[in-house]
Amino acid sequence: MSIILPARFLRNAPKDAPAVRIGLVGAGVGYGLFAARDFTKDEFIFHEAPLMTALFNEKFSADASLMHSQYQAYKAALADGGQDIVTLAFPMLAARNGIPPASWEDAGPIFSAESTEPDVTSSRKKFFGRNLVHGRFAGSIITREEYETYVAGVSEMLIANPTEEDRQKACLDFFKHYAFQVKRTTAIPPASDIPHLPSPSPPVSPTIVTTNTLSPITSSSTASASISTSTPPTPTTNSDACIYLLGSLINHCCTSPSTSSSAYVMRKRTERGPNCEWRIGASGLAHFVKPKHICVQAKRDIKEGEQLTWDYGKKEKGFVCECATCRGTFMGYCCGVL
Ligand SMILES: C[S@@+](CC[C@H](N)C(=O)[O-])C[C@H]1O[C@@H](n2cnc3c(N)ncnc32)[C@H](O)[C@@H]1O
Numbered sequence: 001m002s003i004i005l006p007a008r009f010l011r012n013a014p015k016d017a018p019a020v021r022i023g024l025v026g027a028g029v030g031y032g033l034f035a036a037r038d039f040t041k042d043e044f045i046f047h048e049a050p051l052m053t054a055l056f057n058e059k060f061s062a063d064a065s066l067m068h069s070q071y072q073a074y075k076a077a078l079a080d081g082g083q084d085i086v087t088l089a090f091p092m093l094a095a096r097n098g099i100p101p102a103s104w105e106d107a108g109p110i111f112s113a114e115s116t117e118p119d120v121t122s123s124r125k126k127f128f129g130r131n132l133v134h135g136r137f138a139g140s141i142i143t144r145e146e147y148e149t150y151v152a153g154v155s156e157m158l159i160a161n162p163t164e165e166d167r168q169k170a171c172l173d174f175f176k177h178y179a180f181q182v183k184r185t186t187a188i189p190p191a192s193d194i195p196h197l198p199s200p201s202p203p204v205s206p207t208i209v210t211t212n213t214l215s216p217i218t219s220s221s222t223a224s225a226s227i228s229t230s231t232p233p234t235p236t237t238n239s240d241a242c243i244y245l246l247g248s249l250i251n252h253c254c255t256s257p258s259t260s261s262s263a264y265v266m267r268k269r270t271e272r273g274p275n276c277e278w279r280i281g282a283s284g285l286a287h288f289v290k291p292k293h294i295c296v297q298a299k300r301d302i303k304e305g306e307q308l309t310w311d312y313g314k315k316e317k318g319f320v321c322e323c324a325t326c327r328g329t330f331m332g333y334c335c336g337v338l
Contacts, residue, residue, distance in 0.1 A: 019046045019135030020246060020308065022111065022128055024146045027153055029322050030092075032251045033308045036138035039298040045276065045308070046135030048244050050292045051086070052077045053182075056239040060176045062169075070171040070241070077243075081124045085110055089128070089245055090178070091151060095158040096170030101151035104144050111140035131245050133293060177318060178248040179241035182280050182292050240292065242280070247294040250276065253309035253323040272324050274311045275302050 018036040025032040039045060052073040055066050074093070077086045084102065087094040088110050091101045102110070109116045113136075115125040122130050129137025159166055253274040277299045281291050289295060296308070309323065 015044075016134070017136060018113070018138035019132075021138045021141050022246075022249065023141040023307070024150055025251060025307065026322065027150060028320065029251055030150070031089075031249045033246060033249050034141060035302045035304050035306050035308060036136075037304050039302040041298055041300050043298045044134065045296040045298060046246065047133045047289055047293055047295045048135075048247050049131045049133060049290070050182075050242040050294070051131060051245045051248075052243040053292060054171075054175060054179070054241050056179070056181055056241040060172065062172050067168040067172050070175050071168045073243075074171050074174075081120075081126070085126045085128070085130070085245070089249065090174065091154045092157055093170055093174045095154050096162065096173075097167050098159055098162045100158055101154050104147055107147060111142060113137060113139035128245055133289070135296075137246070175241050175243070178243050180244070180247070180278075180280060180294065182240045182242045184238050184240050242292050242294075244294050247278065247296060250278075250296070250308050250310060251323070252312040252317060252321065254321060254325040255311045256325045256328075272328050274309045275299050275306065276308050276310045278310060 021034045021036050023032055023034045024030070035045075054073040055069040057063065057066050060066070074086075074097070083099070084106065087099050088102050088107055095101065110126045110128070112127060113129070115127040115130065117125055127137065162170070253272075255273045275298065276296055278297070279295045280293065281289075299310075302308070
């Protein structure tokens with residue numbers, strides 16, 4: 001059966017060309033993705049299959065079934081030869097699970113533009129482009145010095161012998177900040193049917209977590225979470241939380257508020273603000289892709305070398321924002337006053 005593509009998409013058909021590079025933005029921000037060529041407004045940048053899928057709950061409150069599913073998803077991603085790439089992509093999560101960051105020598109082949117293991121199946125390949133369906137990974141712009149400085153900071157978070165609770169808490173924090181809410185197409189089993197479900201963890205101080213269906217899930221705190229002490233509830237939403245090897249590395253940029261109608265102010269606002277948008281599942285440009293795949297599209301013209309960003313859409317993000325919009329205001333970090 002042939003797929004009928006929307007006219008807008010046909011005008012901007014995905015190119016089998018280098019799309020993104022990985023870089024380090026800074027110690028506080030970590031990795032980011034950078035355009036590997038110029039893109040025009042509405043151009044399709046890449047399309048990627050998920051790396052991990054877990055249960056979603058609206059507030060990412062720490063109920064046992066949610067934490068169990070996140071931890072299982074992480075373990076599954078590590079298994080079958082995936083440890084090197086998953087650890088390199090998400091070193092903080094690895095450190096909190098007792099896995100030290102990769103050495104520069106081990107990281108090098110994984111950061112390269114092509115897989116060094118051409119004969120293995122896509123899911124076993126150790127390179128950042130392995131889950132891409134369209135758009136090519138173009139390698140890394142990270143220097144040895146940048147990498148070693150970054151992982152020295154990550155190593156401080158290394159837990160020598162993490163308990164099961166430490167590991168699950170690390171996964172909960174990770175999913176809050178890196179996962180996308182994706183509408184589910186099939187039903188999930190009730191919590192009672194999930195094998196080896198651990199007992200709920202002891203309570204810690206609760207926090208309010210906001211989520212947005214069109215943003216990576218972020219929270220107001222990485223240090224605390226509301227914990228259910230009763231029977232693990234079956235999540236009531238019809239969504240999954242998905243992590244992407246590249247899509248989850250795109251950083252936030254604030255859309256600056258503007259009441260001005262001046263063309264100059266509006267242009268500056270657009271130039272500085274987020275340059276990408278994303279879709280998952282059957283909507284608009286993405287209607288031809290599989291349900292949990294993410295499509296990244298240029299929101300405006302993008303120059304080669306520019307960092308790709310989108311607006312996470314939250315007031316409470318759980319980090320001090322270092323985006324170009326915030327850095328460009330004389331008030332300094334402005335997320336809190338948007
Ligand atoms: C979805 S991840 C993006 C990839 C991340 N930079 C990394 O290295 O794994 C979201 C996390 O990146 C960091 N981040 C993203 N945008 C940021 C920004 N504008 N300012 C500071 N940190 C940011 C925060 O730590 C946030 O929790």
